[in-house]
Amino acid sequence: MHTARRDYETCALIGTGHFLSHFYMLCLPPLFLAWRAEFGVSFAMLGLAVALMSGTTALLQTPVGFLVDRHGARPFLVGGTLLMALSVSAMAFAEDFRLILLLAVLSGVGNSVIHPADYAILAGSIRKEFMGRAFALHTFTGNLGFALAPPVIAALLLVMDWRGALGLVGLLGLPVVAAILWQSRILVDQPKRKEKTLGGGALLTSRPILAFFAFFLLSAMAGTGVQAFLITVLGKLWGTPVAVASLALTGYMAGATAGTLVGGWVADKRGSNLLGFVVLLTLAAVALLLSMGLVPWPSLLLPLVALVAGGCLGASRTPRDVMLKEACPPGEVGKVFGFVSAGLPLGGAITPVPLGLLLDWGHPGLILPVVGALLVLSLLCAGGARALAATPRRAAAPAE
Template sequence: MPDAQAPAQPAPNRDWRIIGLIGTGHFLSHFYMLCLAPLFPIWREEFGVSYAVLGLSVALMSAVTALGQTPVGFLVDRYGARPFLVGGTLIMALSIAGMAFAPNYWVILALAITSGIGNSVIHPADYAILGSSIGEKRMGRAFAMHTLTGNLGFAAAPLLIGLMTQTLGLGWRYALLAVGLLGVPVVAAIVLQSRILQDQARPKTRGAPVGRPVLLSRTMLMFFAFFLLSAMAGVGVQSFLIATLDRLWQTPLDVASLTLTGYVVGATGGVLVGGWYADRYSSHFTFVTGLTALSISLFLLMGLVPLPGAVLPFVALVAGGSLGASRTPRDVMVKHAAPPGQMGKVFGFISSGLPLGGAITPVPFGLMLDNGLAWLVLPVVALLLILSLFCAGSARGEALRTAKAPSPLPAE
C-alpha cells in the first residue's frame, strides 16, 4: 500500500536525483516507441512483409500503451507506484532486447505488445511519484523535465538506430539487443534509489469520490478532452506542415523542412520555460490561454498569408515554443485537481488522450490534402486548439467549484 506520509519539502539535491531517475525511464519509454520504425526497410527485405504489416508493430505498441494506462493507474494508486515502475521498465526493455532473437516477424509483433504493456506503466507511475516526492517549489520544473526527457527519447531513437545499423554497420539484431539492455542499469538504479521515491499519501477523508466516479467527473473528462484536442493539433502540425506549405504556397522543401524543425525545437525548448513559470506563478490557466492564443494566431497566419521563406521558420519556432511552454502549467493544473491518493489513475486516464489524438488525426488531415483542401489544415489546427481552451476552462471552473464544496468527514 502507498506510504501514509509524504515529505513536506524535500531538499533540492534529492529532488533532482528523483527527477533524474524518473526522467531516464521516461526517455527510454519514448525511445522504445520510435526505435522500430527505422528498421522497417531492413525487416521488409528480411521477413518479406509489407509496410502496412510492419506498421502494426508501432501501432500495437502504441495502442496497448494507451489502453493500459488507466487500469495500471488504478493499481498504482492501490499498491504504490514503485514496484510497477520497476516491473514495467524491465518488461519494456527486455521485450525490445528479445526482438534481437526473433525467428520471424510475428514474434516481433508479440514482443511489441509486451513492450506496450510495460510502457503503459510509465505515465501513471511517473506522475504519482513526482507528485508525491518533489517539493512544490520545484514541481513545475520536475514536470517540465519529465516532458523534455520524453521528447529527447523520440528524437534520439531514429538517430541512434540509424547510427548503429548504417554508420557502424551493426546488424539490426545487435542494435536492438544493445538498446534494449540499456534498460537494465536504469532499472537497477531505480531499485537502488527506491528509498527516495515517495508513494502517494492515503486519502484522509471518507465519502470522497474514488475510482471510476473520479475519472467520469466533469473535471477529468474535460481535462481528457483538453489533452486529446491538444494532441490532435500537435500531430496535425508535425505530420502535415511540410505538405500543407507545399500545396498552399509552393514552399521549397528545404524551407518547409526548416519550418517544421523550428516548430519542433520551439515545442521542446518551450517546455522548460513553462516549468520555470509554473514554479513561480499561480495563474496557470491565464498563462496557458495566452500562449495557446498566440499559437492559434501564428498557425492562422501561416495558413492564410504567403510568408517569406526567411520568416516561416521563425514564426513556427514561436508557435511551437508557445505550445511547449503551455504544457507544464497544464500538467500542474491536473495535479492540483487530482483527489489525494488518485494521481495514478488520473494521469493514466488523461494522458491516454495523447496517443489517442495521435491515432485519430492523420487520416482526416490526409484526406484534406488528398481532396485539394490544404487551405483547411492549419485553420482546423487552430480550431482544435480553440476547443481545447474551452475544455481547459471548463475543467478549471469545475475543479474550483469542487474545491469550494464542503469537505467530506475525516476518515477514522
C-alpha cells in the first residue's frame, strides 16, 4: 500500500542525489586560490572548470531526458550519480589542470541525468496529493546543496589540503548510490504513454512547452540579477554598508529556499488552481524588490524586506513545477523537464553581462526595474503556457 511514509522515503532518496548535484556545482570555486598556487593557471582557466561542468549539464539534460523516457530512470540515476561523484573525487589525483577540466566535463555528464531522472521517478512514485510537497522538497535539497558547498569546503580546507577535501566530498556519492540500489523497490518509474502522442522534437517545440521554457528562463534571469547585483545596487543607490547589504542578500536567499516548502504545501491544497497563486506572489515580490530601489529602507528593516521578497518568489517555484508536470503527456516527463529546466542555467548565464553594463554606464537604479520587468514577462509566459496546456487540441500544435 502506498503511504505517506513511502512518499517521504522516496523524497529522501531523490533529494540526497539532488543535494549532491548542486553541492558539486559550487564545491570548486573555494579551491580556486589553492589551484592557482599549485597549477599556476589564470582565473579565466579556473572559471572554465565551473563553466564546463554547468555547461555540460545544461546541454545534455534534454538528450538524457529522451533516454530516461525510453529506457527508464533508475539505471541513469545510479550511473549518473556515480559518474558525477567519482569524477569529483578523481580530481584529487590530478597533476595537470587539464585533467581537472576533463573531469569537470565528466561530472557534468553525470549531473545532466539528475533532473530528468528525478522528475520521472517522482511522477511515478509519489501520490498525486503529495506531488507539490515532493517537488518542493526536491527544490529545497538542491538549494541546500548550493548553500552548503562553499562553507563545507572552506571548513575542510582548515584541516586538510584541497586534494583530501575533494576526495572526501566526491566519495559521499557512494553511500547515496548504495542507498538508491538498496531501496530501488520504492522508486517507481513514470507511467508509460498508452496512446500515440507528439514525437519528442515536436513536443518540445510545441507552444505550451516553449512557453514554460520561457517562464523558467525569465525567472532564472531575474533571480540571477538579484543574487549578482543586489549588494552593489544598494551600495550605489543608498550607500548601504556591505555588511547590511550582504545580510539583505542572505535574507533573500533564505526566503527563496524556505519559500519552496510553503509553495509545495499550497500546491497540494489548491490542486490545479495554481496560476493565480503564482501571479499574486510574483507581483508581491516585484513590488518589494522595486521598493528597495526606490526607498532607503532602514538597516534593520532591509533584510526583512528582502526575506519576504525571496519567500514570495520561492513559494511560486513549486507551483511552477507542478503546472509543468500537469502539462507533460504520460511517459514524457524526462525529456520535458530536461529541456525546460535547462532554461535555469541558461538564464543564469544571460543576465550578468548586460546588467553589469548598466552599472558600468552609471545606471544602478535600472537594475531592479529590469528584474521586475523580467518577472512580469515570466508571468505572461506562465499564463500562456497554462492556457495552451489546458486545451489539448492547441497544445498538440507545434510552434510555427
